[in-house]
Amino acid sequence: MDYVINLLSVSLYEGLAYGFVTLGVYITFRVLAFPDLTVDGSFPLGGAVAATLIVGGVNPWLATLVAFIAGICAGLATSLLNTKLRINALLAGILMMVSLYSINLAIMGRSNVSVLREVTVFKQTAQLFGIEPTTTLSIIFMVVLAIVILGILNWFLRTEIGLALRATGDNGQMVRGLGVSTDTTTIIGVSLSNGLVALAGGLIAQKQGFSDVGMGIGMIVMGLASVIIGERLFRPRGVTTILFAVIGGSLVYRLFLGIALRLGLPPNNLKLITALLVIIALAIPYIQKKVRGEWMPPAARM
Amino acid sequence: MGKNQSLMKLSKVSKVFLKGSVDEVTALDNVMLDVGAEDFITVIGSNGAGKTTLLNVISGVYPPEKGGKITINGQDVTRLSEHKRARYVSRVYQNPHTGTAAKMTIEENLSLAILRGQSRGLRIASNKKCRELFRSVLAPLGLGLEDRLSAMVGTLSGGQRQALALIMATISKPSLLLLDEHVATLDPKTNRIVLELSEMIVQKEKMTTIMVTHNMKHALRYGNRLTMMHKGKIIVDIHQKKKSDLSVNDLIVAFEHASGERFADDSIMLRNTDS
Numbered sequence: 001m002d003y004v005i006n007l008l009s010v011s012l013y014e015g016l017a018y019g020f021v022t023l024g025v026y027i028t029f030r031v032l033a034f035p036d037l038t039v040d041g042s043f044p045l046g047g048a049v050a051a052t053l054i055v056g057g058v059n060p061w062l063a064t065l066v067a068f069i070a071g072i073c074a075g076l077a078t079s080l081l082n083t084k085l086r087i088n089a090l091l092a093g094i095l096m097m098v099s100l101y102s103i104n105l106a107i108m109g110r111s112n113v114s115v116l117r118e119v120t121v122f123k124q125t126a127q128l129f130g131i132e133p134t135t136t137l138s139i140i141f142m143v144v145l146a147i148v149i150l151g152i153l154n155w156f157l158r159t160e161i162g163l164a165l166r167a168t169g170d171n172g173q174m175v176r177g178l179g180v181s182t183d184t185t186t187i188i189g190v191s192l193s194n195g196l197v198a199l200a201g202g203l204i205a206q207k208q209g210f211s212d213v214g215m216g217i218g219m220i221v222m223g224l225a226s227v228i229i230g231e232r233l234f235r236p237r238g239v240t241t242i243l244f245a246v247i248g249g250s251l252v253y254r255l256f257l258g259i260a261l262r263l264g265l266p267p268n269n270l271k272l273i274t275a276l277l278v279i280i281a282l283a284i285p286y287i288q289k290k291v292r293g294e295w296m297p298p299a300a301r302m
Numbered sequence: 303m304g305k306n307q308s309l310m311k312l313s314k315v316s317k318v319f320l321k322g323s324v325d326e327v328t329a330l331d332n333v334m335l336d337v338g339a340e341d342f343i344t345v346i347g348s349n350g351a352g353k354t355t356l357l358n359v360i361s362g363v364y365p366p367e368k369g370g371k372i373t374i375n376g377q378d379v380t381r382l383s384e385h386k387r388a389r390y391v392s393r394v395y396q397n398p399h400t401g402t403a404a405k406m407t408i409e410e411n412l413s414l415a416i417l418r419g420q421s422r423g424l425r426i427a428s429n430k431k432c433r434e435l436f437r438s439v440l441a442p443l444g445l446g447l448e449d450r451l452s453a454m455v456g457t458l459s460g461g462q463r464q465a466l467a468l469i470m471a472t473i474s475k476p477s478l479l480l481l482d483e484h485v486a487t488l489d490p491k492t493n494r495i496v497l498e499l500s501e502m503i504v505q506k507e508k509m510t511t512i513m514v515t516h517n518m519k520h521a522l523r524y525g526n527r528l529t530m531m532h533k534g535k536i537i538v539d540i541h542q543k544k545k546s547d548l549s550v551n552d553l554i555v556a557f558e559h560a561s562g563e564r565f566a567d568d569s570i571m572l573r574n575t576d577s
Contacts, residue, residue: 155426156424158426158427158428159422159423159424159425159426159427160413160417160422160423160424160425160427161422161423161424162427163406163410163413163414163427164414164422166403166405166406166410167403167406167410167411167414170403170404170405170406171399171400171402171403171404173395173400174400174401174402174403174414175385175414176384176385176388177361177384177385177388177392177393177401178385178388178414178415178417178418178419178470179385179386179388179389179417179418179419179420180385180414180422181383181385182385
């Protein structure tokens with residue numbers, strides 16, 4: 001029983017934390033139709049900024065906020081490459097991802113920074129309530145944070161700007177025709193997305209006790225896998241349900257991962273399994289059509 | 303020039319594609335056009351005559367060549383980008399998919415359209431008052447859309463989507479409405495419904511309109527002024543009085559006279575057979 005509870009609580013905690021990455025990936029890939037690969041660099045960026053600042057004696061809350069802002073800056077850079085210099089979205093993301101590798105090393109001064117003995121947001125929250133920093137506490141912490149962020153996003157995507165953002169991925173030509181610059185909506189969306197991803201990076205680094213320059217590898221694939229799981233499993237309709245489905249996808253993904261690991265899956269194979277999951281999910285519609293004898297256009301190249 | 307005052311002026315507007323290459327195309331050649339307020343101009347011409355390029359230059363998709371000038375209500379908009387010009391100019395495209403967002407609801411689409419050309423902020427985009435307004439503009443269409451505000455636009459038929467696109471283009475009452483072969487992909491019955499809706503809205507709102515069409519009968523039946531384009535130039539421009547007496551044959555004669563060529567465009571001739 002302890003075994004199950006432990007599995008569930010870790011999945012819940014990690015699912016919520018990585019759920020912010022999933023929300024970020026959802027905003028770029030689905031809302032904006034902007035395949036942004038910056039994520040693999042902005043996630044460790046959040047970790048690097050938060051860990052380095054905390055080690056330097058900065059308040060962990062402030063450090064986490066700066067990590068969020070650093071992610072926004074990374075997204076801003078990618079979206080400016082795309083909108084102002086007209087560099088293809090995929091390439092702009094890859095360029096930023098590669099640049100961030102060096103930037104993250106420069107921020108940390110080495111390949112990883114430990115915060116095990118430092119005061120993190122979790123420890124500070126525990127102190128605030130005069131209790132031990134247990135897993136239960138970090139779960140409550142993440143649930144509250146997730147509710148706040150989901151609430152803000154749910155509101156934002158219904159505002160005048162939010163609506164224009166959603167329409168940008170759906171029909172950019174129409175958006176421009178209605179008097180909104182799709183450059184502006186793209187910049188807002190990609191920046192916000194990477195801010196969320198870096199926030200997750202900062203929180204994960206504080207929870208696991210260190211930030212590592214390689215902690216972002218495969219983040220984009222994990223985010224996509226979670227988005228797809230959420231969409232297929234919960235079949236959401238409307239903004240609110242989509243947001244919950246995306247977080248739900250992240251939770252289910254973590255749960256599966258936890259089970260697989262406990263059944264003896266070597267951790268080194270995780271990324272391969274995740275990639276296979278995404279490949280299968282993306283290929284299913286084509287295979288279904290092929291079986292039914294229907295035609296499908298060749299895949300896009302750019 | 304109509305009896306009304308001028309709303310938009312194009313002077314020496316040219317557009318050359320693939321400039322300097324062997325494939326250089328002059329899509330617009332020194333076009334001069336004075337659009338009077340409340341004019342409803344129909345534009346006909348064969349493929350490649352420059353009709354769509356003309357609309358693209360007017361709506362700011364790309365600027366004209368140097369020396370060309372576009373003014374709307376006396377203001378120079380030649381260098382204004384598409385999204386900035388949207389305040390004055392709105393457009394209904396040939397493809398119903400271009401004018402509407404499929405993965406959003408009817409209400410969300412209209413909420414986007416009602417703010418045409420205005421700055422957008424962090425207010426919730428729609429409220430009860432908006433929904434009442436949306437129902438009141440959708441009801442006259444007679445398509446039942448007013449009861450389906452929360453339906454995804456992707457679930458509507460082509461005709462319904464184009465009717466919605468028309469409402470979206472006109473709900474904020476822009477200075478100039480561009481109709482870009484907007485019924486060409488619809489079946490004959492829907493085609494007529496959408497055209498009649500267009501005329502109804504244009505007359506009710508007294509909207510200045512430019513309608514591009516391939517169909518000579520449509521060009522004759524609608525509007526108060528008819529123009530014909532050929533090789534990037536406006537070669538025929540007929541105003542109200544003369545226009546009402548015109549027939550398709552008169553148009554063909556006018557074309558041959560103005561262009562100095564035999565009229566031999568099968569696509570235009572064939573299209574005369576439908577509605």
